[in-house]
Amino acid sequence: MGTNRNVDRRTILKAAGATAATIGLASTTACGGDGGASADGTVTIRYAWWGAEDRAERINKTIALFEKKYPKIKVKTDFQPYTDFWKKFNTQASGGNPPDVFQNAIGFLRKYDAKNVLLDLSEQVEAGNLSMDGFRAGLDKFGEIDGKLLGVPVGSNSMALVIDKPVYTKAGVKPEQGWTWDDFDAAMKKIRDRTGRAGDSGMYGVMYLYDLYLRQNGKAFFTEDGLGFTEADLTDWWTKAEKGVEEGVYADAKKVAQIKPKSAVSAELAGGEFTWDNFTVRYTSEGKSEYGLAPIPTTDGKKTGQYLGSLMLSASKRTEHPKEVAQFIDFMVHEPEVAKIMGYDRGVPATQAQFDAFQPTDEVNKGIAAYETSLVEAGVLEPITPHPNGADICEAAFLRIAEELALGKRSVDEAVKQFFTESKTALVV
Numbered sequence: 001m002g003t004n005r006n007v008d009r010r011t012i013l014k015a016a017g018a019t020a021a022t023i024g025l026a027s028t029t030a031c032g033g034d035g036g037a038s039a040d041g042t043v044t045i046r047y048a049w050w051g052a053e054d055r056a057e058r059i060n061k062t063i064a065l066f067e068k069k070y071p072k073i074k075v076k077t078d079f080q081p082y083t084d085f086w087k088k089f090n091t092q093a094s095g096g097n098p099p100d101v102f103q104n105a106i107g108f109l110r111k112y113d114a115k116n117v118l119l120d121l122s123e124q125v126e127a128g129n130l131s132m133d134g135f136r137a138g139l140d141k142f143g144e145i146d147g148k149l150l151g152v153p154v155g156s157n158s159m160a161l162v163i164d165k166p167v168y169t170k171a172g173v174k175p176e177q178g179w180t181w182d183d184f185d186a187a188m189k190k191i192r193d194r195t196g197r198a199g200d201s202g203m204y205g206v207m208y209l210y211d212l213y214l215r216q217n218g219k220a221f222f223t224e225d226g227l228g229f230t231e232a233d234l235t236d237w238w239t240k241a242e243k244g245v246e247e248g249v250y251a252d253a254k255k256v257a258q259i260k261p262k263s264a265v266s267a268e269l270a271g272g273e274f275t276w277d278n279f280t281v282r283y284t285s286e287g288k289s290e291y292g293l294a295p296i297p298t299t300d301g302k303k304t305g306q307y308l309g310s311l312m313l314s315a316s317k318r319t320e321h322p323k324e325v326a327q328f329i330d331f332m333v334h335e336p337e338v339a340k341i342m343g344y345d346r347g348v349p350a351t352q353a354q355f356d357a358f359q360p361t362d363e364v365n366k367g368i369a370a371y372e373t374s375l376v377e378a379g380v381l382e383p384i385t386p387h388p389n390g391a392d393i394c395e396a397a398f399l400r401i402a403e404e405l406a407l408g409k410r411s412v413d414e415a416v417k418q419f420f421t422e423s424k425t426a427l428v429v
Contacts, residue, residue: 041072043321045328048078049103050085055345062338066331073324086392093117096318101325104314109143109150110389112314119315120148124326131330134351136308137376138383143312145386151312152329155278155347158306158381159208160371161294162280163272164265164287167195168294171271175294177378181213184297188249191271198251201264201273203241205402207395208309209274210237211385212296215305220385226427227394228385231416238405238412245406253406262286276309277368278347284364291364293371306375307384311346348372393426 038044049059056079063075078099080088085103092098098117112118124130132140132149136156143151161175168174171194173187188199203209211221220228244250251270264270266287272294283291296304313332315325332338336357339349344365349355360366375381397419405415 042074043072043324044074044076045100045319045321045324046076046078047101047328048080048085048089048099050082051079051103051345052081055079058342058345061341062332062335065335065337065341066328069331070324070327073321073328075328098316098318100319100321101313101315101328103154104143104151104312106142106151106309106312106384107387107391107395109145109314110387111392113145113148113150114389117317118148118150119317119319119322119325120150121152121315121326121329122147122149124322125149127323127326129323129326129330131334134334134353136348136350136352136355137381139308139310139350142308142310142384143314151314152333153310153312153350154333155342155344156308156310156350156372157276157278157347158308158372158375159212159274159296160277160280161272161274161296162265162283163292163294164268165290165292167191167197167271167289170195175297177295177374177380178301179295179297180301181297181299185249188244189247192248195271197268198264198270199249199272200244200251201256201270202245202250202253202406203274204238204253204406205399206274207398207402208276209296212305213237213299215382215385216299216303222385222387222391222394224386225388227420227423231420234416234419235412238402238415242405242412253403254408257403257407265291276347277371278344280368281344281364293367295374302380304380305382306380307382308372308375309347309384310350344368388427390423390426390428394423397422397426 047063049055056077059077063077067074079085089098089102093112093115109118121130125132130152132152135153139153139156142153143149163175168191171187171191173190175187191197191199207221214220214229214233219233222228241250245252251264255269256264259267259269263273263283263286265273266283268287277293280291280293296306298304313329315322315329319325333351334353336353339354339358343358344360348369349358360369401410401415401419404410405412410418
């Protein structure tokens with residue numbers, strides 16, 4: 001979803017070291033300015049995303065299905081690691097040549113809408129080229145900004161607490177829906193005292209967890225035009241994080257840094273950590289234990305502040321083929337065979353048809369599906385708070401400054417002031 005601590009991990013898992021050349025297929029080489037129709041009426045659209053070879057291989061298979069159904073539409077593709085993708089996209093957008101359709105995230109919608117880059121897909125919905133029916137748990141509204149449809153979800157995820165199940169069992173801790181932060185704090189101490197391990201990897205830079213905590217208390221990390229919390233709020237949060245390290249209930253950030261890219265949980269430095277539910281696969285591949293998903297602690301025993309987040313597909317306002325782009329997006333979010341190919345690569349499928357089409361058989365993905373189903377059944381999901389123009393810069397600053405704080409390079413007061421200073425600049429309209 002954002003550029004927080006866990007996006008760095010996603011980058012490692014899904015994006016490290018990949019370039020567009022690694023697929024080695026002439027049909028998937030990116031090109032610019034190829035927007036016209038051929039003599040036989042065939043049109044070409046350009047599709048770009050961030051990810052690595054495994055994601056590209058899956059996406060190319062889905063494109064083959066699309067081109068079989070729509071033989072007059074050809075798709076040329078390009079993919080990059082996360083950071084490189086946005087560098088290239090910025091250059092393309094500034095030059096007036098962005099891809100026709102591209103992978104997007106909530107933190108970039110207002111930014112590129114303000115730059116007049118994004119196509120409002122509402123007209124294509126009205127024309128019948130794109131259906132917004134059949135989406136799970138309100139995801140159809142996820143890409144709407146100021147009445148405009150700027151992105152269509154391709155998958156969902158939500159924040160969760162990933163736990164080392166044997167550690168929690170040994171400590172006698174059983175997290176359940178509705179447990180409170182007081183319950184969580186007590187659990188961290190039990191894990192420390194009974195297992196000799198820190199209870200959690202630490203909360204300095206988990207921006208989207210902090211967002212949930214704020215939402216539980218009637219605020220939010222972002223409002224439509226700025227930050228939704230005060231310097232005093234962040235001071236309290238980071239002071240608690242610092243105190244947790246001092247007490248040994250949160251892992252020492254310096255030790256966590258030393259074992260990167262491995263996680264603190266799979267490296268047996270901590271009993272759990274907060275992350276996006278669809279990242280769970282990394283722990284099984286890295287560690288030797290059994291891992292599971294636990295619910296988010298609450299302030300009042302009821303409100304978690306959670307929502308289903310999602311990667312999206314957006315379109316360029318400069319595309320010469322809005323109908324074909326809309327048909328492409330519609331196919332990618334509704335076609336059941338696409339879900340069978342993609343699995344949970346970009347999260348749990350966003351539409352019910354695709355969710356039903358792919359039934360995971362491995363325990364990790366079955367756990368992810370069960371977790372999201374439990375959130376829907378518990379009725380804890382809410383709409384996401386809109387992100388303002390500049391949110392991506394604020395996210396990057398939060399991650400960087402939180403890491404500096406965790407490593408002892410800044411005091412809490414210095415870190416808070418620096419974050420608000422940088423955010424004020426980023427959020428100037």
